[in-house]
Structure formats: structure tokens, C-alpha cells
Amino acid sequence: MGRPIDARGWHFEVEDITTPATPVWHRIGNVNSWSYSPSENEETADTTTNDSEGAYEQDVMQRGATLEVTGLWAQTGTVRDPGQEYIDDVWAWRLGSESRNRVRYRHKSQTKWTVWEATVTPGEQGGEHNAKVGWGATFTRCGLPTTTDVVTEPEA
Template identity: 40%
Template sequence: MAATQYNARDCVFQIENPASPGTWVDIGAGRDGIMTFSVGRKTESTDMTDFASGGQEESQVMQRGKTLKLEGKRLKDVATGVLDAGQQLVETLADQVGDASWGRVRFASPGDTTYAVWTATAEMGEEGGGNNDKVSWSVTFTRSGAATTLPRP
């Protein structure tokens, strides 16, 4: 089959429950709370220019990193006050420091046979809304180390 476009809404994002390793929880109730996502890439290079460079810049990439940003709506049971399980795990991770600030997230696109798995830190974005809005929610995960994979059922 030829490569074709696919729907962003069909991508899956999950966080591992640290209290139950190997248990993955949908972030935003299985996409209900996620409206956009973006994967960012960053590099850090070192300057290698010297007198023999003839006035031309020379550099070498020394480090590569990635981020995953999820944006959408905050999901809460207004009768009980209980937040969406995945969003709650994300917010708890975002409050941690030191070794506890690392958690695992995984995500996949339609047709993927594996999940991309990251050990990552989480930083919450702003939350809010106006008179006629639903409350917004966002997080940026910053990968720590290389990505791994897990089979996708």
C-alpha cells in the first residue's frame, strides 16, 4: 500500500502508572481530552571552526533531544471532582523532582505495530478559559535518553 495521510485524532498517547509498572493509562480518556499534539526536535552543536576552515563555519551535532506536547481540554467528573486518570498521572509526574521526575510515556500512530516509549519529564502548561470556553489543559514531555519501543497489540 502506498504512503498516505492519516488522522492526527487517531494517534494514541499513554502514561505508565508508577504504582503499577507495565500498566498504561490513556491520557485524556482515550483522546477525548486531546485536541492537538506536536513532536519537537532539538539539537545542540559544538563549533569546530578553526583557522583552516577558510572562513566557513564547521560544527558537529553533540546532542539530540525530543519533546512531545499535548494540548486539549481538562477532563473531570464534576460530581466527584475526580480528574481523568491519565491527566492526573501526568499532573502528579509534573510535580516531582529528582529521580521521581522521570516517568514513562508511549504513543503510536495508526498502523504502527510498536509504541514509541520515552522516559521523560513533564511540564504542565497553562490551564484556563474564557466565559464560553471549556477549561484547557496542556503538557510538554521532554525525553531523557533514547527512545525504546514496545509491541502494540
């Protein structure tokens, strides 16, 4: 039997495709809460017939999922967190087929990233006078997820 893992051990990254020849993955900083919904956008077809003898039956016709991350607006001096900035200033403004981008996530103990092609919905931002500014985004998966190995960068 395994041990529970910490929710704070998860890493979330967004792919910056502004230079397609050399895509870069940006970590999304200052996340303090996240939620994965593996049944979001699921669609079913009722397959109940007289042969079902009064018991409901269905087939799943579509699978979907969302991933919501929330946290605090991250900025050092005039430099925004690169992941948050890419989501807010680049990805969130795209429409149509251009609205898709890749996002990936994993727990620090895992050796593979889960990768989604997704759309993004920016979250609310704001706060009260004695609070830090909140930030968030919701990713809606398009298609099936894939995985890729975690590559560690060589030390300089």
C-alpha cells in the first residue's frame, strides 16, 4: 500500500510557442491550489431499452477533463512570472484554432509529464486591501492526453 503524496508537490508548465522553432516550457509560479476534474465535458448516450428490465443503462460517448490552478499574482520588480504572463498576455487572447496550446503537469516524484493540448480560461484577479493579488486559470483538455519523460537539464 502506497503513501499519500503532497498536493504541493505538483508542477504545472505551459508551452511558449511564440518562437515555434524552439518552444520553451514555462513553470506556472505561485500556485497554491489546483483541481483536476477527469469527468468534465463527459457526454453519455442513454441505452436503456425494454430489455434493461427497469435498470438504467448508458454508454460514454465523449470524455473530457479540466485542470484549474489558482494562486497569487507573481512578479519580481517589473518582471512577471513567465508562465502566468504567457497565459494572461499571449494564450488567453487567441481565438479559433489558434486558441489551443499545450500545458503539462506532474508530481515531483513522477518521471513522466502528462501533456494536454488545451484551451485556457483566465481566472479572476484581485484582492482586498490586506491581501495579495489572486491569480488563476482553467485548462480544458482537447483530445486525449499524452505523456513525455521528464528531462533533467545538465548541470553547468
